[in-house]
Amino acid sequence: MSSGGFLQRIGRSEAANGLTMISPTAIYAILLLAAPLVTVFVYSFMADGPAGSLIADFSFANYVKIWTGKIYRAIMLRSLWVSMAVTAVTVILAYPVAYFVSFNVPPNKKALWLFLITIPFWTSYLIRVFLWKVILGYNGVINSGLLSLGIIDEPLTSLNYNVQAFVITLAHAYAPFAILPIYVALEKIDRSLLEAGQDLGESRLMTFWRVTLPLSMPGVIAAILIVFIPTIGDYVTPDLIGGGKLPMIANMIQVEMLKQNHKAMGSAIAVSAMLIVAGVTLIFLLLNRRFLKGQK
Template identity: 60%
Template sequence: MILNREARQGLTLISPTLVYALLLLAAPLLTVVTFSFWTQDYLDIDTTITLNNYREAWTQPIYRTLIFRSLWVSLVVTLVTVILAFPIAYYLSFHVTRRKALWLFLITIPFWTSYLLRVFLWKVILGYNGVLNSALTGLGIIDEPLTFLLYNVNAVVITLAHAWAPFAILPIFVALEKIDRSLLEAAEDLGDGAVRRFFRVTLPLAMPGVIASTLIVLIPTVGDFVTPRLVGGTDGLMISNMIQIQFGKANNAPLGAALAVSSMVIVSSISLVIFLVGKKFGGRVQ
C-alpha cells in the first residue's frame, strides 16, 4: 500500500494510541462479547454459540432488579452531582474575579487521595459509631445511633456524588466561561431581571456543559462496584457487583459477560438519548 507523506505522518502520530486502544480496549471488549455467547461447563468452556446467557440475564428477576437499581442510583447521583456542581461552577465563573486558577486547583483536592480512601472516609463518617452519629448523640439530638446512614443506597449516592463532583463542575465552568458577558447585559437591557435572564440566556448557553457533565457522571457510576461493595450493604449492591461475582466466585464468566454487554448496551442507549436531546436543545449554540 502506497501512502502519501501526509497520511504516513498522520498514521505515525496516532499509531501508539491506536495500538494501545486495540490491545487494551477493543480486544478485551471483543473477548467479553464472544464469551457472552458461550457456556461454562464446570472448568471448561463450551464454545457452541447460544443466547442462553442473555435469556437468563434478561429474565431472572435478580439481574433485572440489579440493573434497575444501578440505573436508578446513577441517575440520582448524576442529578444530585450536576445540581450541586452548577452553583459552584456559576460562582467560580461569575463571581470569582481573582485567583480563578487557585479555586480550580482547590476543586481538584478530592483527587489527591485514592478513590478507595475516599470511600472509606465516608464509612468513617456515616458508620454506626461514625463521626456523624457520635456527634449527634454527643449533642443529645438523638438517643441511639442512626442506622439508615450506612450500608444502603443512600450511602452509595452520597459517596458517588462526592467522588464525581469535580468532573461535573469543570465542563459546566468551561461552558459558563464561554458565555459573552455582553449577552447578559443585552438580556437585562431588554427587560429581564436576574431570574428570567438566567433561564432565557445563561442556562441555555450553559447546556452543552450540563450535558457533558451528565454523561461524564452517569456512564461510569452505572458500572461502579467499589462503592456499593463497601458502603452499600446488601440493599445497595449494583449490577457490577453481580458481574464481578459471576466472573469470580460463581465461576460463570459467560453469564457475567452477557450481563456486562447488556448493561453496556443500556447505558449506551441512554447516553445517546441524552446526547441527542442535548444537541436538539442547544443545537444552535455555536
Template identity: 60%
Template structure:
C-alpha cells in the same frame, strides 16, 4: 485516495500523531471489549470454555428476575447520583466562573481537584467512617442532644451509596460545566439585562442554554462510570444494596460463571448506551426548539 493522502506531508504528520492514541485505545479498550462480547456467546463446561455459539447466557440474564432488578436498581442509583452531583456541581462551577477573580480561578480549580489526591478506596472508607454507627455524624448529633442513640438509617443503604458516589464524582461534573460557562460571551448577559430581563430570567434564557453542553458532558461523565461501580455498594450498600456491578464481579471472581457475567456486562453497557443516547437526543431537541 489513500496513496495521495500518504504522499501529503501534512497528512503523514497527522497520521503519525493520531496513530499512538489510536493503537492505545485499540489495545486497551476495543480488544478487551470485543473479548467480553465474544465470551458472552460462549458457555462454560466445568473448568473449560465451550466456544460453540449460544444465546443461553442472554436468555438467563433477561429471564431471571434478580438480574432485571439489579439492572433497574443500578440505573436508578446512577441516575440519582448524576442528578445530585450535577445539581451540586453547577452552583460551584457558576461561582468560580462568574464570581471568582480571574487570577484566582486556577487556585479554586486546584482546590476542587483535591479529592483526587487520595485513593478512591480511601475516600469511600472515610465516608463509611463519617456515616457509620459511631461515626462523625452520629457522634455530633448525640453530642448536641438531637438524638439519644446513633441513627442506623444513614449507613449501609442506597442513600449512603448516593452520597459517597456524588462526592467522588463531583470534580468530574464541575470541570465540564465550568469550561462551558467560561466560553459564554458576557456581552450576551449584558444585552439581556439591557433589554429588561432580570438576573433570574437571564440565567434561564441565556446562561443555562449556553452551558448545556457542559451539563450534558457532566451527566455522561458521571452516569456512565457509576453504573459500573462496585466498591461503594460493596462497602456502604449493605446486604440489600448490591448492584449489577457487584453481581458481575461475583460471576467472574466468585461463583465462576464468566460467560454469564460477560452477558450481564454487555446488557449493562447496552442499557447505559440507550439511556445516554435518549438523554442526549432530548437535550438536543430542547436546544433546537429554543433556537
C-alpha cells in the same frame, strides 16, 4: 503511471506519514481496548461448562436469562436508579458552585478556586469511600455529633448500608468531574448577551432561565455523562458502603466471573450493562446536539 511510482507517491504523502506516526498508538489501543471487548462479546454467546470451561454453543440463552430473571433485572434497575440519582444530585449541587466561580469570583482568583476544587483528587478514591463509611457509621461522626448535642438517644442505623449512602458517597467523589465542564461552558457565554437581556427589562432570574441555562446546557450534559457512565459500573462503594448487601451490576459481574467462575454469564451481564450505558449516552448526545444547533 507505474504501480511502483504510485506506491512511492502514496508512501511520501502526508496521510501515509500520519498513519505511520499513529499506528503504534492505534495498535496499542486496539490490543488494550478492542480485543478485550470483542472477547467479552464472544464469550457472552457461549455457555458455561464445568470448572469454568466454555462451551461453544452460540445462543442468546444468557441474555434471555438476564433480561427475564427477577434477580438480574432488580440489580440492573437498582444500578440504573442509583446512577441516575447520583448524577442528578451531583449536577444540581455542582451547577451553583461552577456558576459562582464563573460569575462572582474575580478573574485573578479563579485559578485558585479551580485548584481548591481539585483537592479531593489528591487522595485515593478508596480512602474517600472509607472516610464516608466512618462519617456515616454506627459510631461515626454524624451519630457522635447528634448524640453529644442530645438530638438523638441512640445511634441511627439508617445512615449506612443503604442506597442513600451510595448516593452521598458517589456524589462527593464525582463532584469535581461535574463542576469543571459546567464551569467551562459558563465561561464561554458572552456576557453581553446577559447584559442585553437585563437591558430589555428581564430580571436576573429570568435572564438566567432564558439565556444562561440554555447556553450552559452542553456543559451540563457533559457533566451528566461524565458522572453517569462510571457510577453505573462502580464496584467499591456498594461493597464497602453497602456491606455487600446491596450489589450493583459490577458486583454481580464479579460474583459470576470470579466466585461462580461463569465467564459466559458474567460477559453477558457486562455487555448488557454496556448496552444500557450506550443507550443513555446516545440520548444525551442527541440532546447535546440539539442544544448546540439552538445556539447557532
